Amino acid sequence: MNFETHLSEEQLDDVLMGDPGLEATTHLLECAACKERIAALEVSIASFAAVSLAWSERRSVTTPPPAMVAMGSAWPRRMSWALVSTCLLLIGFAIPMARHEEHENQTMVANEPREAAPSKGSAPEQLAVIQASGAQVRVAVVTTADHSADAQIARDNRMLRAIDRELDASMQSPSDAFGAMAVGGRPNGHGRNAPAPSWD
Amino acid sequence: MQNVQAAERSSSELDDIDALVRTYRPRLLRFVTFSIGDADLAESITQDCFLKAYNGRGNFRGDCSVNTWLTSIAVNLIRDQQRLQKFRFWRQARATAIDVSDAANFLASHESSAEARILAIERTEQVQAALENLSVNQRTIFLMRFAEDMDLADIAKTISMPINTVKTHLHRALKAVRAQVGGAR
Numbered sequence: 229m230n231f232e233t234h235l236s237e238e239q240l241d242d243v244l245m246g247d248p249g250l251e252a253t254t255h256l257l258e259c260a261a262c263k264e265r266i267a268a269l270e271v272s273i274a275s276f277a278a279v280s281l282a283w284s285e286r287r288s289v290t291t292p293p294p295a296m297v298a299m300g301s302a303w304p305r306r307m308s309w310a311l312v313s314t315c316l317l318l319i320g321f322a323i324p325m326a327r328h329e330e331h332e333n334q335t336m337v338a339n340e341p342r343e344a345a346p347s348k349g350s351a352p353e354q355l356a357v358i359q360a361s362g363a364q365v366r367v368a369v370v371t372t373a374d375h376s377a378d379a380q381i382a383r384d385n386r387m388l389r390a391i392d393r394e395l396d397a398s399m400q401s402p403s404d405a406f407g408a409m410a411v412g413g414r415p416n417g418h419g420r421n422a423p424a425p426s427w428d
Numbered sequence: 429m430q431n432v433q434a435a436e437r438s439s440s441e442l443d444d445i446d447a448l449v450r451t452y453r454p455r456l457l458r459f460v461t462f463s464i465g466d467a468d469l470a471e472s473i474t475q476d477c478f479l480k481a482y483n484g485r486g487n488f489r490g491d492c493s494v495n496t497w498l499t500s501i502a503v504n505l506i507r508d509q510q511r512l513q514k515f516r517f518w519r520q521a522r523a524t525a526i527d528v529s530d531a532a533n534f535l536a537s538h539e540s541s542a543e544a545r546i547l548a549i550e551r552t553e554q555v556q557a558a559l560e561n562l563s564v565n566q567r568t569i570f571l572m573r574f575a576e577d578m579d580l581a582d583i584a585k586t587i588s589m590p591i592n593t594v595k596t597h598l599h600r601a602l603k604a605v606r607a608q609v610g611g612a613r
Contacts, residue, residue: 237603237606238599240602240606241598241599241602241603244602245573245580245595245598245602246573246579246580247580247595268609269602269605269606269609271551272551272554272555272605272609273555273574273605275547275548275551275552275555276551276552276555276556276574276575277574277575278548279528279548279549279552280458280461280462280528280552280556280575281454281455281458281575283458283526283528284454284455284457284458284461285454287457287467288453288454288457291471
């Protein structure tokens with residue numbers, strides 16, 4: 229190789245990589261231009277290495293790493309966090325499940341007495357059976373509620389019957405005193421059993 | 429015999445985690461930061477790297493330097509990170525920028541003149557700009573060779589790549605750097 233033909237880029241790279249061939253080494257001993265090209269790139273790369281290291285050292289000082297003792301003890305801390313998270317998760321699942329179960333129990337118990345009440349006898353007997361289990365105290369409340377509902381129905385029925393009686397045709401309507409007649413020919417008001425008037 | 433002694437020395441070095449971090453953190457942080465181009469993520473990876481090295485110090489056989497061993501762990505962590513990024517739907521819009529402009533103030537005394545600092549910053553930024561356009565492999569190999577001073581055989585072994593492939597990556601990286609540095613002049 230003479231000085232008219234300088235090192236190719238690949239040869240320059242090989243020199244920079246630290247793997248120059250014999251030919252390139254010989255050429256560099258004589259050729260200042262190629263030596264300069266290599267030196268320019270080497271200086272740039274060396275500057276990069278120095279400045280980037282300075283940057284990294286500075287960053288290491290300004291933002292020190294967490295103490296390695298802390299890193300070593302990170303596992304117990306992580307374990308405790310994991311334990312706490314697991315507990316919270318379990319609680320999170322347990323509460324809705326318990327509520328759901330409670331709701332199901334209530335529904336079941338609320339359905340049971342209505343079917344069983346006629347065959348099981350009186351309310352005190354039911355209460356005695358129910359009170360045997362502490363968890364089923366609520367059943368007594370539900371049963372009592374059922375009884376109060378029955379009483380309410382009975383009261384309503386009584387009231388309806390009273391209203392029926394009031395509306396009975398045997399009783400005179402105040403409008404009858406004025407001889408008013410309904411359009412259909414029936415005496416106005418409550419004369420359901422009154423004979424239909426004749427238009428003849 | 430020398431290898432055994434070196435291994436013993438290195439493993440005792442690995443036992444003292446604080447000294448290990450003090451000695452190797454700046455170099456490792458630089459390697460990771462300029463490999464991935466994100467300073468904050470690099471901090472996290474560097475920390476993971478030391479933790480992994482400390483926990484796996486029993487596996488260190490002493491057949492390479494501690495720095496090379498730490499670098500190989502860092503390379504694996506960077507690869508994991510890249511793999512993770514590939515499947516991440518919400519890619520980080522902008523990585524934490526690496527600003528080296530004030531780092532030159534902390535250079536060694538022979539470059540402490542104002543002119544030398546300015547030149548050093550300028551050259552550094554040119555190389556940095558060239559590195560940004562390289563693939564992760566090319567960047568990593570470039571840094572191993574020119575920042576960590578590893579020889580080609582060590583690089584090939586560390587990243588489990590044939591030496592010719594390492595050379596190809598380095599040629600591409602140097603071409604880009606030469607274009608950037610030469611174009612700026």
